[in-house]
Amino acid sequence: MKRTSFLTLGAALLATSALAMDKTVTIASWGGSYQEAQSKALFEPAAANTGIEVKQETYGGMSDVRLQVSSGQVTLDIVASGSGSAARAAAEGLLEKLDYSVIDVSTFYDGLYTDYCVGGDVFSTVFAYNTETYGEDGPKTWADFFDTEKFPGTRAYRGKVAGALEPALMADGVPPEQVYEVLGSEEGIERAINKIRELKPSISVFWTSGAQHAQLMKDGEVDMSTGWNGRFDNAAKDGAQLSYGYDGALLDYDCFAVPKGAPNKDVAMEFLNEISKPEYQDDLPKWITYGPTNRAAYETGEITAEVAASLPSSPENAAKQLPVSLEWYAEWETIAAEMYQEMLTE
Known part of the structure; x- marks a missing residue:
């Protein structure tokens, strides 16, 4: 009896481990120094901390999402998008509604997330x-x-x-x-x-x-x-x-969206929650001078006053803009x- 229970417990642990290892998301962004900054500040650290395997691609924007959704061949789980393009894609029915019971935006600036796209940076x-x-x-x-x-x-x-x-x-x-x-x-x-x-x-x-x-x-x-x-x-x-x-x-702000029919939608929500945390967003300005959408990122001590003053979302700079x-x-x-x-x- 004990041997059977031990084997059952071992099998359960192996199954749980296998499930954790199977968590994967495919993220598409625009390449260049921008995606490099995202990768170093957000994607790679979050993957290491969660055990979620991240596959990165570059893409041409929501036109690629439109093609995948219309053909029923969706391979992307998360896409980086401009806020305006995401708004239009949402109106077209190309995006999944985000699960804000999973994604915590309680310390985000107002207006930097929608039902279909959660802000990643201000530019x-x-x-x-x-x-x-x-x-x-x-x-x-x-x-x-x-x-x-x-x-x-x-x-x-x-x-x-x-x-x-x-x-x-x-x-x-x-x-x-x-x-x-x-x-x-x-x-x-x-x-x-x-x-x-x-x-x-x-x-x-x-x-x-x-x-x-x-x-x-x-x-x-x-x-x-x-x-x-x-x-x-x-x-x-x-x-x-x-x-x-x-x-x-x-x-403006860039955001992350989940294409309609994403193969790993639930894992995508979990990963979006992770990279929305201030301890990731406060690293982004080290790689590219875009401001965080999570205001708590300014309170961790990682973003100096000098750096904050150069960011688009600083009060002085924001006041000059449309x-x-x-x-x-x-x-x-x-x-x-x-x-x-x-x-x-x-």
Whole structure:
């Protein structure tokens, strides 16, 4: 009897161990210095602490998720996404509703998570300029960026609609607080696109990835580029001669979502809870200058006051910026993207 019980207990322990070892998630992000930062600060430590095996991939955004969901061949469990793209994907029914009985967001900043996407970092869309071309007293506003007479030189601009239209309207004289009101019609969208159309002869590259716009500035291939603050900071560390500011920047956040039909949905919820903890998020600024979405990350002592002051979500920097409207992206992104693509292919 004792031998039978011992064997039964041993079998149970082996089964439990096997179940733990079988926990796997496949995460897709955008590669480059951004995914490297995520991997070092979030994915690898969380995998080590939970025993969950993490498989990383790079992907092209929600269009890849749409293809997987529509074909019924979903292989991704977690995807990194811009907040606006996630809002639109959720409206299309491409994402699983997140389980906030598992994922603890009690110390998150308000507005940095939704039913379908939990915030991973706060970033800003800014423009950087080459300090060798313009000196330290270079362009300061979006109007300057679009002013090719005052600031001649080549530009790089976003090749996707996200983060492309708002700067154009501000350059065209629309106050930041009225930008999304103006964009709430096809006429307003066309106004923004026309402003970019005017600049198009000076746009050498319409970039499609953070790694690309950072490399363009690092190599000196363009004199100015829109892009993401953390990518520019990493390029500067690698020797790029550039500068940028937060005046009129777009304050946004990246988040993590679970595609509809993800093969390891429950494990994904568990893993998202882990990487949302402050002891992981407080390490992210060591690798890329994006702010944490969990405000408790500022209380662990890992983020110094000096570093905090340089992050997009610091109170001083945030006050200068236009927060991205997820409501606008959910309602208008598809229409705006079609109109923007027409301009790109003219």
